[in-house]
Amino acid sequence: MTEPVHPDDNAVLHALPFPALMMTTELRIIDVNLPFRQTVMREHDTLEGVGLFDAFPARTRDVSIEGEVRASVARALRAGAVDRLPPGRHDITLPDGSFTTRYWRLSHSCVARQGAAPVILQIVEDVTEQHVGEALQAARERVASKGANVAFWDVDLTDGTLLRSPAVDAMHGFAEGEAGVDIASFLERIHPDDRQCCESVITGGAQAHFGEIDLQYRVILPEGAQRWLLMQGEVIQGPNGRAHVIGMVIDVTKAHRNEEELRTALAAYRTLLNEVNHRVKNSLQMVASILNLESNRAGGPARAQLAAASARVGAIATIHAGLYLDDDVTRVEIERQITNLCRHLSQMADCARRGIEISVKVIPIRLAPDRAISLALVINELVSNALQHGFEAPGGGRVEVILNRSDDGSGFTLTVQDDGAGSAGTHGPAGLGGRLVRMAAEQFGGTISIPHRERGWATMIQFPAEP
Amino acid sequence: MAMRVLIVEDEVFIALDLESHLEMMGHEVLGIAANKNTCLAQAEASRPDLALVDLHLAGPSSGIEAAAELRRDHGIACILVSGSLHELSPGDIERIEPLAMLAKPFSMTALTDALETADRILARRCGG
Incomplete structure (x- = not known):
C-alpha cells in the first residue's frame, strides 16, 4: 500500500546534501535521495515501496536497530519533534551477499501533510569510522595500560645520555625527574654483582660492537627490595655516527621468584x-x-x-x-x-x-x-x-x-x-x-x-x- | 699387621659389631667414642694408629669435624663410614684425607677390604 507521492513533494529530500529518506509510519520507503543510495551502496536498486528492514535485513537479531527505529518513529509522531537515536550497529548487505559492519546515527521527524497520512523523514549519518576509531583508541589504551611494565629506552653511547619512557625510571625505583639524563644513576641502582656485566655490555657497545643485547640484572630499590629486570635491545648506528643502544626493559621479578x-x-x-x-x-x-x-x-x-x-x-x-x-x-x-x-x-x-x-x-x-x-x-x-x-x-x-x-x-x-x-x-x-x-x-x-x-x-x- | 683402632660411632650395636669384627681380625680396639669430644680426648690419651669414624654423630658435633681435627691436631688417619658418603664435599676429603671409605650398610668383606687398604697405606708411610 504505497502512498502515491508526487515527485515534486520530495524536492526538499533530493536537495539535501546528506543521506536521508522518506517513509511511512510503518517504515515503508517512499523515496530516498542520492547520498543515501551511495552510503548504503544501492545506487541502482528499487527501494521505493519496500519495507526499510526488508531492504536492509538484519544480519542477526543481535545486530539490528529495527526496534530502536520503530520506537524513535513513534516518539517523533507523538511529540511532533525531531527524535535522535544514539549510534547503533546495523550491518549492510553488499551486492555479493556479504555483510559490512556499519554504525549509524539516525534521527526521525514527522512531516505532516495536508489531508494525507504523516510521512517520516529519516536523516542518516554513517558513523562507522568514528566509532571504529574510538574502539581502536580504547584498545590502544588498554594495551598501553597492560604494557605499563614494558619500558622503552635509548642510550647514546657517546655521552651516556639516556632517553626513556617514564616506566624505566619507575622500574629502577626513581621518582619522575629524579634520575637526570645520564645512564650513570641507573647503573648505580644495579646489584653490585651484576653491575660490571651490565656496564661492559652497554658501554662496551661503544667499541663499535653492533648487535643484539640481552641482559638480566637485579636492581636494589631505595627501600632495599630487589627487582629482576630483563633488558633487550640492539646496538645501532645513530645520527652523526654516534652509537646507540635501543631497547626495552621488562620486569621479570615474578618469574624469577x-x-x-x-x-x-x-x-x-x-x-x-x-x-x-x-x-x-x-x-x-x-x-x-x-x-x-x-x-x-x-x-x-x-x-x-x-x-x-x-x-x-x-x-x-x-x-x-x-x-x-x-x-x-x-x-x-x-x-x-x-x-x-x-x-x-x-x-x-x-x-x-x-x-x-x-x-x-x-x-x-x-x-x-x-x-x-x-x-x-x-x-x-x-x-x-x-x-x-x-x-x-x-x-x-x-x-x-x-x-x-x-x-x-x-x-x-x-x-x-x-x-x-x-x-x-x-x-x-x-x-x-x-x-x-x-x-x-x-x-x-x-x-x-x-x-x-x-x-x-x-x-x-x-x-x-x-x- | 695388627692395628690399634679407635671406633667413633654413636649407634651402639654397630659400634659393638665393629669391635667384635676388628678383634676377630686380630686388631686392638682402644675404645668406642660416640661424639667428637670423647673421640678427641680418647685419641689424645691412647694414640691409635687409625680411627673408624661415622660421618653422622649424635648431637651437634659432626663426624666430618671429628675426622678433620683428628687429622689436623693429632695426625691420626681415618676410615670414613657413612650411609651418605656422597654428602662429602671435595673440601672435606682434602681436609680429612681418609685412608678408605666404607658405605653403610657394609658387609664384613667391605670392612676387611677397607682395613687392608688402610693397613697398606699406613705401612708404606711408616716404611717410607
Whole structure:
C-alpha cells in the first residue's frame, strides 16, 4: 500500500546534501535521495515501496536497530519533534551477499501533510569510522595500560645520555625527574654483582660492537627490595655516527621468584630424600650388627640360624647400598651389588680355605629396587645352600651365578649352579630357604625350573624385563 | 699387621659389631667414642694408629669435624663410614684425607677390604 507521492513533494529530500529518506509510519520507503543510495551502496536498486528492514535485513537479531527505529518513529509522531537515536550497529548487505559492519546515527521527524497520512523523514549519518576509531583508541589504551611494565629506552653511547619512557625510571625505583639524563644513576641502582656485566655490555657497545643485547640484572630499590629486570635491545648506528643502544626493559621479578621457589622446594626434597635414605641404610646396618652380635654369642643350631638371618639382611642391605648412588633413584644397577653379595657369602663360608670359587657373570642391567631385593634374596639362598650342602666332601669346586638375557629376548634368566657332590633328590633349599626362593621369585615374576645335571645342582629362574 | 683402632660411632650395636669384627681380625680396639669430644680426648690419651669414624654423630658435633681435627691436631688417619658418603664435599676429603671409605650398610668383606687398604697405606708411610 504505497502512498502515491508526487515527485515534486520530495524536492526538499533530493536537495539535501546528506543521506536521508522518506517513509511511512510503518517504515515503508517512499523515496530516498542520492547520498543515501551511495552510503548504503544501492545506487541502482528499487527501494521505493519496500519495507526499510526488508531492504536492509538484519544480519542477526543481535545486530539490528529495527526496534530502536520503530520506537524513535513513534516518539517523533507523538511529540511532533525531531527524535535522535544514539549510534547503533546495523550491518549492510553488499551486492555479493556479504555483510559490512556499519554504525549509524539516525534521527526521525514527522512531516505532516495536508489531508494525507504523516510521512517520516529519516536523516542518516554513517558513523562507522568514528566509532571504529574510538574502539581502536580504547584498545590502544588498554594495551598501553597492560604494557605499563614494558619500558622503552635509548642510550647514546657517546655521552651516556639516556632517553626513556617514564616506566624505566619507575622500574629502577626513581621518582619522575629524579634520575637526570645520564645512564650513570641507573647503573648505580644495579646489584653490585651484576653491575660490571651490565656496564661492559652497554658501554662496551661503544667499541663499535653492533648487535643484539640481552641482559638480566637485579636492581636494589631505595627501600632495599630487589627487582629482576630483563633488558633487550640492539646496538645501532645513530645520527652523526654516534652509537646507540635501543631497547626495552621488562620486569621479570615474578618469574624469577617462581624459579627460586621451585629451586628451594627441589633442594628441600633432595635433603629429605638423602635423610630418609641415610636412615634406612643406617637402620639396616644396625639390624645386621644386632644379628652378628647375637650370632657370635650363640651356640649350637641357633648360631647357624642367626648367621642365615644375618646373611638375609645382608642381601637386602647390599641392594640398598647400591641405591641412590646416582641420579636414577627408581632403578638400581645390580651387577656390582650381586658381585659384592657373592664375595661376602664367599668370605662368610670360608671358601678360600675350602677351595670353592664363586664365579659371577651378570650382564649390566637396572631393576626397580623391590625386584632387585627379591633377586638378591634368591641368589643369597641358592648360593648359601650350595655352599652349605654341595661341598661336604673335601676337594673344593665352583659355584656359578649367571644372569643373561633369555634366549627369546623377552626377559632374563638367572642360573645358579654348582659342580658339588650333590645328586638329584638331596638338594635345593629346604624349609624357610626353599619357601623364600619360591616367594621372592614370584615377586619379580620368575618361573623356576631345575635343569638336569650330571654333577651338582642347578636352579634356573626366568623373569620378564618388566613386572 | 695388627692395628690399634679407635671406633667413633654413636649407634651402639654397630659400634659393638665393629669391635667384635676388628678383634676377630686380630686388631686392638682402644675404645668406642660416640661424639667428637670423647673421640678427641680418647685419641689424645691412647694414640691409635687409625680411627673408624661415622660421618653422622649424635648431637651437634659432626663426624666430618671429628675426622678433620683428628687429622689436623693429632695426625691420626681415618676410615670414613657413612650411609651418605656422597654428602662429602671435595673440601672435606682434602681436609680429612681418609685412608678408605666404607658405605653403610657394609658387609664384613667391605670392612676387611677397607682395613687392608688402610693397613697398606699406613705401612708404606711408616716404611717410607
